[in-house]
Amino acid sequence: MSYEMKRFLVLLLIILKEAGPTEACGSSCSWYCDCSSRVLNSVPQDLPTNITQLTLQSNYITTLSPFDFSRYSILTHLYLNSNQISTVNMYGGVFYSLSRLTRLWLSSNQLTILRADMFVGLDNLQELSLRFNNIHSIEVGTFDATPQLHELDLQHNDISTIAAGVFANLPELQYIDLSDNDINTFPVEALSNLRRFNTSSGIGVDMNRNQMKTLPSAAYDILASFPNINIRGNPWQCDCRMLPFKQKMNGSHSFESQITCAGPGNLAGQSLLTVNPEDLICVQTTTANVTANVTANASGVSANSTPPRGVPTHSTPAGGSSADSTTSWAFSLASFLSGILGVVAGILLASAVFLAIWYRSTRKTSLAPSPSTAPDTRVTAWDPGP
Structure with a gap:
């Protein structure tokens, strides 16, 4: 056998070992099994049951089903990041047997909703990463099963609102990351x-x-209670709505130095x-009242806007033009409409007059006597002459 052939066979054996069947990731497992990048579509069930990290x-x-982890009950660290998980089966409890788990990474998947029963069984979980998913809804009670949670990472999702009771039972929480979401109202x-x-x-x-x-205004005291807070990078609108907060x-x-006006x-x-x-201040857009008297008795139309009580406002004409130009434009429109109505x-x-004249003329013609066509019966005196 040639030297080149031997080298080729050695390289082939190395490649086959690295890209071998599923059970290869458990062939040398003791307490830690690395089954990453194995083209797996489900959780392998032939790994040693005494592993603590997977x-x-x-x-x-794509789916986590009941009993996927039931044989690995002493796991403390589980890394499921960078898969295509969109479903965590709610029946039977996917993580129910993992009461010793302290770290769970589900980042870079396709989760959309966090249900209230999703993490049942994770009584000792301390670190949960859900970053880079498509999460848009978090049900109240989702984290009730994780009272020991220290770190919660929800960055880079589609969260727009957070219900009042979502974080109500996290007494050990030390850090929560909600950055790069779509939150539009301060929770x-x-x-x-x-x-x-x-x-x-x-x-x-x-x-x-x-x-x-x-x-x-209530947000000020809440923010002041967190020594480590980051609210930069939001499109803050510094108008009258921010005045109560500003006064504090x-x-x-x-x-306070993180709020930059957009x-x-x-x-x-x-x-x-x-x-x-x-x-x-809040800029109030107004339209000048206009009343136009038209020959066709058209009534004028007026529009106005009243600002909320107690809110600083500054009136400007609609579209940024002056009140005079708005009034002038309105009257020009009224004059134009008046002219059109006048022409019509x-x-x-004129049409009515013409029709009346034509009708009367036609009627007279129809009532006039027709020339007689009977023979002339008039008598003419005969003059015999001398």
């Missing part, structure tokens, strides 16, 4: 529940790069901390 990342698993009630569990070290909350535009700001908390245009790029409260009325009147 890596199944970068495979093609006052949900974060108020977390504040109850704040220890001396404090809970870290990351809400960077969401879609929040305003902060209610005194520069004593780090989060609008309105005259305040874009400025820190809310340095903005004059008098500049926090004139045409109708």
